[in-house]
Amino acid sequence: MQFLLDQNNVKDRISKALQLRIDQGRYRQLSILEAKIDFRSNDYLGLSQSAWIRNELNKFSNLDLGSTGSRLLSGNSTTHLKAEQFLAKHYQSEAALIFNSGFDANVGLFSTVIRPRDIVLYDEAVHASIHQGLKLSGAELYSFAHNSTKELQQLLEKSNKNHPIWIVCESYYSMDGDKAPLVEFVQLAQIHSAQIIVDEAHAVGCFGKNGRGLCDEYEIIDQIFARVVTFGKALGAHGAAVLCDLPTQQYLINFCKTFIYTTALPPQDIQHIVMAHLFLQKFDFAQKKLEKNIQYFHHKTRGLDQLKGDGPVYAFIIPGELKVKRIAQELQNKGMAIQAIVAPTVPIGSEMLRVNLHSFNTLQEIDLLIDSLYQYYNE
Numbered sequence: 001m002q003f004l005l006d007q008n009n010v011k012d013r014i015s016k017a018l019q020l021r022i023d024q025g026r027y028r029q030l031s032i033l034e035a036k037i038d039f040r041s042n043d044y045l046g047l048s049q050s051a052w053i054r055n056e057l058n059k060f061s062n063l064d065l066g067s068t069g070s071r072l073l074s075g076n077s078t079t080h081l082k083a084e085q086f087l088a089k090h091y092q093s094e095a096a097l098i099f100n101s102g103f104d105a106n107v108g109l110f111s112t113v114i115r116p117r118d119i120v121l122y123d124e125a126v127h128a129s130i131h132q133g134l135k136l137s138g139a140e141l142y143s144f145a146h147n148s149t150k151e152l153q154q155l156l157e158k159s160n161k162n163h164p165i166w167i168v169c170e171s172y173y174s175m176d177g178d179k180a181p182l183v184e185f186v187q188l189a190q191i192h193s194a195q196i197i198v199d200e201a202h203a204v205g206c207f208g209k210n211g212r213g214l215c216d217e218y219e220i221i222d223q224i225f226a227r228v229v230t231f232g233k234a235l236g237a238h239g240a241a242v243l244c245d246l247p248t249q250q251y252l253i254n255f256c257k258t259f260i261y262t263t264a265l266p267p268q269d270i271q272h273i274v275m276a277h278l279f280l281q282k283f284d285f286a287q288k289k290l291e292k293n294i295q296y297f298h299h300k301t302r303g304l305d306q307l308k309g310d311g312p313v314y315a316f317i318i319p320g321e322l323k324v325k326r327i328a329q330e331l332q333n334k335g336m337a338i339q340a341i342v343a344p345t346v347p348i349g350s351e352m353l354r355v356n357l358h359s360f361n362t363l364q365e366i367d368l369l370i371d372s373l374y375q376y377y378n379e
Contacts, residue, residue, distance in 0.1 A: 025321060026342065035337035037365045039355050042174075044206055044312045045286040046360040047236030052283075053275045060271045067264040072253075075264030083270045084241070090277050091212055091229065092221055093243035097252055098273075100265055102201050102230035103129040105240040108258030109197070109226060111136035113248065114166055121155045122168035123147065125175065127199060130168060139166075146173075149184045156192040165194040166225075171214035172203040175346060175354065177309030179214060186223045195225040205234025206312055211280040211287065235276040239265050290359040293366060297357055300370050304377055309355070315341075316353040316373055324351040327376050336369060 021027040033040065047053060067075035080098065087096040099105035110133025114120060118139040122130065125146040134141055140163075144151035152167065159165050167189055169180045182198065189196050200213040208216035211234065215221050226248060230240040242252060252259055280287075294312060301307050306317045318324040321342045328340035331353075339354045346352060355369070 025325075026344075033337050035332050035335050037336045037361070037368070038358060039361070039369060040337040040339050041356060041358070042202070042233035043236055044234040044290060044356070044358055045211075045236065046358055047205075047234065047276055047279060047286070049360075050236065050276075050279060053236070053272070053279055056275045056278070057268075057272060060268070063267040063271060065266055065268060067266045069263055070260060071264045072260055077267050077270075079267040079270050080264065083274050086274055086277070087229075087241050088243070090210065090281070091227070091243050092216065093227070094245045095249035096241045096243050097249045097259065098265065098270065099240045099242065099259060100262055101238070102127075102199075102228065102232070102240040103132075104258040104262070105228050105230070105242055106130050106199060107133040107136065108252065108256040109228060109242050110134050110168070111258075112252060112256040113197075113226070114139050115164075118164045118166060119159050120166045120168060121152060121159070121194075123170070123180070125173055126168060126170055127201070130199060134168070146176075147178065147180055149181055149188065152185065153188055156188055156194065159192070161193065165192060167194050167196045169196075170199040170201070170203075172200070172207065172311060172313075174202045174313055175341065175352075176315045177311055177313030179310055182214060182218050182220060186220050189223070196223065197226045197228075198224055199228045201228065201230040201240075202233055202313065204229045205280065206287070206290065210277075211235075231273050231276060235273070235280075237272045237276045238269055239273055286359040290357065293357050293359065293361055293363075296363060297366055297370070300367075301373065304373060306377060307373070312357045314355040314357070316355060316376075317350065318353060318376070319349050319351055321348075321351055324353060328353060331369075331372055334368070334372065336365075336372070338369075 063079060069075040084096045084098055088094065099108060106129035110130060114137040116138035120134055120139045120141050122134065122143055123146055124143040142155050144155055167185055169185065171180050171182060185196060198215055200215065203213040205211040207214045215224055215227055226242055226244040228240060228242055231237040290312060308315050318327060324340045324342065328338055331338045341352045341354050
């Protein structure tokens, strides 16, 4: 009888939570992207549809379709090991360790390398996966205002130097489309003997030589303790990797639960990751076209003071959840896939349209979007 009561209480709790989401207008549902003009996906370079990558992958059709287990059991292969060596060389890192996703990489890295009594100073805008990993670490956590070198410096000056100090940030933020002041962060880290971990999920492919990211572009790779790169955005594949020194890689292999206790990515997927990077090494037309589209969009939207961003991602601020959702739907009715971002993802009053530019967007498509944004700006 008690079991039935407990079961009913759980079901009632679930139902109430879902109903609350519905009442708040924040109920999430899975949907198929039907609009033909893509300003929504993270496929910045269009590599998810690359004919060259598809043809190259056909040459590896003999690779196993499944990995059959964890990397520490039956799931390791020469394909995995060679890919990690390749990635380390590509990103100019001593070592690389592949994870099944960026979420797994961040949760695993931050919960394993950072320990209780460590001090972590993190940007308030970092991804949910970083928050999750930091929470599991048991460290002392202090956030600083987004991209604020002043607040970071103040926290560093007050921090207990008897414990390891970590600075955590992303290099390129996918909500506001802004870059972290990484050079200044590195300078502060050197002064205060802190370590830096940088999530480059939305930077790789779009910035740096051969898409190596902003740490590469700013020439600060040697000053970073670890970088997280993901392959499901500009690379058009799946998975992620932690870039670090060899001892840290071996430490993660021995202690990181999100690496140890999960089935490895299949060799076919691993080879896809390699081919996507080879594309970046062999061809630069997609990156050049993306940069051309970014410059065109930036030039044509100078009169929109509600628009902010620097790179392939822009945020068009439209306060009010109902209003921003209405406008997003109207744009979708015009054939444009665009995302309304509302609380709790962003603070109430900071609701926005998130605009993602791609190498494959035509100038005509971009003009259609710009004309619509000016229309709503003048409402």
